Amino acid sequence: MKLLVIGGVAAGTKAAAKFKRENRAAQVTLLSKSEDISYAGCGLPYYVGGAIEDRSELIVNTPQKFQALTGVEVLTRREAVKVHPQKKQVEAKNLATGETELYEYDSLVIATGASPVVPPVEGINLPGVFQVRTPEDAVSMRDYLDANNVKKAVVVGGGFIGLEMAENLLAKGISPTVVEFTSQVMPGVLDPEMAAYVKKHLQSAGVRVLTGTKAEAVLGEGKVEAVRTSGGNLPCSAVVFSVGVRPNTKFLEDSGIAMEHGVIMVDERLRTNVADIYAAGDCAMVKNRLTGKPQWSPMGSSANLEGRTLAQALAGEDKTYPGVLGTAVCKLPGLNCGKTGLTEQAAKDAGYDVETALMVTDDKAHYYPDSSFFIIKLIADRNTRTLLGVQVLGPGAVDKLVDLGVLGISANLKLSDFENLDLAYAPPFSTAIHPFVQAVYVLENKLDGVMTSMTPAQYAAGAADGYTVLDVNPQPAIRGAKYIDLASVNGPIEGIGKDEKLLLVCAKGKRAYFLQNRLKNFGYTNTVVLEGSTFFNDVRVKSQGAAVPPEEVTRVKGLGFLWDKRTPDCFNGRVITRNGKITADEMRAITEAAEQFGSGEVAMTSRLTMEIQHVPFDNIEPLREYLQAAGLETGGTGSKVRPVVSCKGTTCQYGLIDTFALSEEIHERFFHGYAGVKLPHKFKIAVGGCPNNCVKPDLNDLGVIGQKVPEIDFDKCRGCKVCQVENACPINVPVIKDSKVVIDDTACNHCGRCVGKCPFKAVEGFTSGYRIYIGGRWGKKVAHGRYLDKVFTDKDEVLDVIEKAILLFREQGVTGERFADTIARLGFENVQEQLLSDDLLSRKQENLSAQKHMKGGATC
Numbered sequence: 001m002k003l004l005v006i007g008g009v010a011a012g013t014k015a016a017a018k019f020k021r022e023n024r025a026a027q028v029t030l031l032s033k034s035e036d037i038s039y040a041g042c043g044l045p046y047y048v049g050g051a052i053e054d055r056s057e058l059i060v061n062t063p064q065k066f067q068a069l070t071g072v073e074v075l076t077r078r079e080a081v082k083v084h085p086q087k088k089q090v091e092a093k094n095l096a097t098g099e100t101e102l103y104e105y106d107s108l109v110i111a112t113g114a115s116p117v118v119p120p121v122e123g124i125n126l127p128g129v130f131q132v133r134t135p136e137d138a139v140s141m142r143d144y145l146d147a148n149n150v151k152k153a154v155v156v157g158g159g160f161i162g163l164e165m166a167e168n169l170l171a172k173g174i175s176p177t178v179v180e181f182t183s184q185v186m187p188g189v190l191d192p193e194m195a196a197y198v199k200k201h202l203q204s205a206g207v208r209v210l211t212g213t214k215a216e217a218v219l220g221e222g223k224v225e226a227v228r229t230s231g232g233n234l235p236c237s238a239v240v241f242s243v244g245v246r247p248n249t250k251f252l253e254d255s256g257i258a259m260e261h262g263v264i265m266v267d268e269r270l271r272t273n274v275a276d277i278y279a280a281g282d283c284a285m286v287k288n289r290l291t292g293k294p295q296w297s298p299m300g301s302s303a304n305l306e307g308r309t310l311a312q313a314l315a316g317e318d319k320t321y322p323g324v325l326g327t328a329v330c331k332l333p334g335l336n337c338g339k340t341g342l343t344e345q346a347a348k349d350a351g352y353d354v355e356t357a358l359m360v361t362d363d364k365a366h367y368y369p370d371s372s373f374f375i376i377k378l379i380a381d382r383n384t385r386t387l388l389g390v391q392v393l394g395p396g397a398v399d400k401l402v403d404l405g406v407l408g409i410s411a412n413l414k415l416s417d418f419e420n421l422d423l424a425y426a427p428p429f430s431t432a433i434h435p436f437v438q439a440v441y442v443l444e445n446k447l448d449g450v451m452t453s454m455t456p457a458q459y460a461a462g463a464a465d466g467y468t469v470l471d472v473n474p475q476p477a478i479r480g481a482k483y484i485d486l487a488s489v490n491g492p493i494e495g496i497g498k499d500e501k502l503l504l505v506c507a508k509g510k511r512a513y514f515l516q517n518r519l520k521n522f523g524y525t526n527t528v529v530l531e532g533s534t535f536f537n538d539v540r541v542k543s544q545g546a547a548v549p550p551e552e553v554t555r556v557k558g559l560g561f562l563w564d565k566r567t568p569d570c571f572n573g574r575v576i577t578r579n580g581k582i583t584a585d586e587m588r589a590i591t592e593a594a595e596q597f598g599s600g601e602v603a604m605t606s607r608l609t610m611e612i613q614h615v616p617f618d619n620i621e622p623l624r625e626y627l628q629a630a631g632l633e634t635g636g637t638g639s640k641v642r643p644v645v646s647c648k649g650t651t652c653q654y655g656l657i658d659t660f661a662l663s664e665e666i667h668e669r670f671f672h673g674y675a676g677v678k679l680p681h682k683f684k685i686a687v688g689g690c691p692n693n694c695v696k697p698d699l700n701d702l703g704v705i706g707q708k709v710p711e712i713d714f715d716k717c718r719g720c721k722v723c724q725v726e727n728a729c730p731i732n733v734p735v736i737k738d739s740k741v742v743i744d745d746t747a748c749n750h751c752g753r754c755v756g757k758c759p760f761k762a763v764e765g766f767t768s769g770y771r772i773y774i775g776g777r778w779g780k781k782v783a784h785g786r787y788l789d790k791v792f793t794d795k796d797e798v799l800d801v802i803e804k805a806i807l808l809f810r811e812q813g814v815t816g817e818r819f820a821d822t823i824a825r826l827g828f829e830n831v832q833e834q835l836l837s838d839d840l841l842s843r844k845q846e847n848l849s850a851q852k853h854m855k856g857g858a859t860c
Helices: 011-022 041-049 063-070 135-147 160-171 192-204 300-314 344-349 398-410 435-448 456-460 510-521 550-557 584-597 617-629 659-672 724-728 795-812 819-826 828-835 844-849
Strands: 002-006 027-032 037-039 059-061 073-076 078-084 089-094 100-104 107-110 114-116 152-156 175-180 208-211 215-219 226-229 232-235 238-241 245-247 263-265 277-279 284-287 328-332 335-341 354-362 373-381 387-394 468-471 502-505 527-530 561-563 570-575 602-604 610-616 685-688 702-711 735-737 740-742 765-774
Touching: 002 011, 002 100, 011 027, 011 037, 011 063, 011 107, 011 300, 027 078, 037 063, 041 135, 041 160, 059 063, 063 073, 107 300, 135 238, 152 160, 160 175, 160 192, 160 238, 160 328, 192 208, 192 328, 192 335, 192 373, 192 387, 192 456, 208 617, 284 300, 328 398, 335 398, 344 354, 344 373, 344 387, 354 435, 373 398, 373 435, 387 398, 398 435, 502 510, 510 527, 550 561, 550 617, 570 617, 584 602, 584 610, 584 617, 610 617, 659 685, 659 702, 659 795, 702 795, 765 795, 795 819, 795 828, 795 844, 819 828
Parallel strands: 002 027, 002 107, 027 073, 107 277, 152 175, 152 238, 175 208, 263 284, 468 502, 502 527, 685 702
Antiparallel strands: 037 059, 078 089, 089 100, 114 245, 215 226, 226 232, 328 335, 335 387, 354 373, 373 387, 561 570, 570 610, 602 610, 702 765, 735 740
16 A cells, blocks of 8 residues: 655654554655654744754654654655646655656545745845744744844734743743734633733733734834834834744645635545545644534644544544544743633534633642642533533643543533542642632532622623622722621621622632622622632722722832822832833823823932822723833832843943943843842842943942953053143043053053043053942942952853842842842852852752742832
8 A cells, every 4th residue: 555645744744654553564655845854843932932952852853763763755855736636646846856756645645734824014024024833943033033132022923822932032031022913812712801811911921912903014124123013113123923824735726625714624534525535734624522513723732643543544443533622731931821622702602501610729739839829710511511611821730720621521521520530639739629620619619509600701891880899808908898807707797788789809719709608698699709809800999099908009019109108099100111211102101101090290210210100009000001002011119130220321422331232131131031030139230331330330239330441552652741641541540650651450440531542552452341340239228339350341241240149149148138238248259259150050940949038128
């Protein structure tokens, strides 16, 4: 038998290898358009971000290795251009020679995959525009990012691949903006309220997300400079288009093979409508396992499964492919996302009587280090109580919950079948009652009428209007709500009618449910629990002028909003300017935001942030969303790396270095890159262009000052009585000694003003560099920093020293002390020795993963 396989990535290689194992006598030939086969397409974003270091790690099998391992004949650089079903031949172009070749088959497997959609956008072919589908795409993109020192990038498309690209760009120190045409990220994958949580998280992690925005053109002269969108221009140096894929099936148009929008229609045995022709992978339309309707699911996982099943069916086994559930999982910065089955809307569209429940729970024993959360949404059929869909968010192993959902849906399990599953438990891995089972209990309680609840989607749509909000937290936490001490509720609550509409809210939902249970017992008829409570929902009670709970004051302070103590509910919001430099568009956005959400006044802080005055508490989130849409952020508070300040640098007559460029690089690498790193206290960085110290780098925890170290050519020095080098020095360091000018390097501040002043060119040469001060501070206590002995000439070395200083402060600092205190305690020489070696960097991951300084000393 001759089996011909077209396509050499997932489905094609799997089908060819498995069939050859099933039938060693068969002649199996695989045609690949690319030189590579069997590469890890799903790993490409992680190569761009640097998590995968070497291109070779992306190649699962080379053609030679695969051929030797399986016995399949592999022919690369062969592009199929036509299929002749009557002759059982495939016409292919040899891309190496340009010649046309014919290949005969008894059975043909089409596994040509899919390619990125290239939208008809002006500027799409500019250098710096990428689609990432092959290893070559990823290699060229990473090389471009490095070679061009890209700091800002735009990702067009907010699906899984687009968001993975954004995460990896962020990990690479590049500030990403995601532009998504639809109203939410992950359209068709997550329900809107889950997508809204993802968007909010991404923005807090440093990924700007613009939904409902169309990318209209890529702008630039000879390279990418900006993206024009329906909301305005986005300056950037690179663009990634991830707006979907289309099947590689154009060569089949006259073959008689049935297709829908270019996707090959197949049955359960992966057969097309043409005899002896099969299809699998990203070019094939299978069915949805739940609904039985056709579904295109271009995923590497299902492609492999389809390829294997197809090979078994070709070998005569009674095998069928049951279909897909749209299962997917995605790693985002600080948050993982997974789903399987139908979304709520898709389930309704499919005719199910849908009920959902959303809950927040611990991902492992709450007392175990690194324990965190899961947000779980279950979708079920109300009548049959079968599971229809699962969506999970959390920093940990969301995949294991999704996989439980896959198993339950595939086995047609009812919710009750999950109740007593003997699932694995130990504190480092799970909770005593598995998180998935907890979510099932919540949904069952809802279906049984034991719990009456409101979903986050209903709450966002205004379903809580007219309800009195009861705060069931351990301490008052919801401004304007009536606080209820759960433990003291042993009868009717004074002042609350038994028929009054009550929305019960706590942190995650559990205490609210407990209160509902008690109130029902005492005759209350209209209580509703808010699913996900304040952890998931932005709960607002209309109560202008009401005092803000201390917990909320602390929370919004972490967002850059400091309480104006003259008022009960107003705050001053700090807008980060990166280094004191903003564009005219950004300035307009700030002033408009001040008028719309604050008092209309803006103040400049000593750290060069702009502070919008008198923002009511209820306006904080709308203000932040407004600023984020303009590419701005609030913050600059807390025990962590603070926004960088700098002077004008080379735009000043004395400037020796480009302080704007350096400070922006420091800002991205350490203010953003270390945003989640807790320190003993605040850590301030300043960059000065020269030793004039206008921005006081020596009064910051760490300061960088531009240097211009003069070099004397003694052969040209004439020892003039009136030395122009001597006269040019503002601090009188040069002196004539033994008929030659001498500059004491220990006294010289390297301002460079003496360079070029000698008429005989004795001081023309110089070395540009940087001096680093550590341990400065000002405020209640003042300390002048001391500079390291070395004058640095390499910017990357300066950046490394800054990182080592932050790591040293985190590792060896005592919670509550400033960096100056740490240096004084450890000794300057000890600290300097550590900063000039690389031991701190070698311990970086261990240092950053440690649970330290959970409540630092910074109060503002």
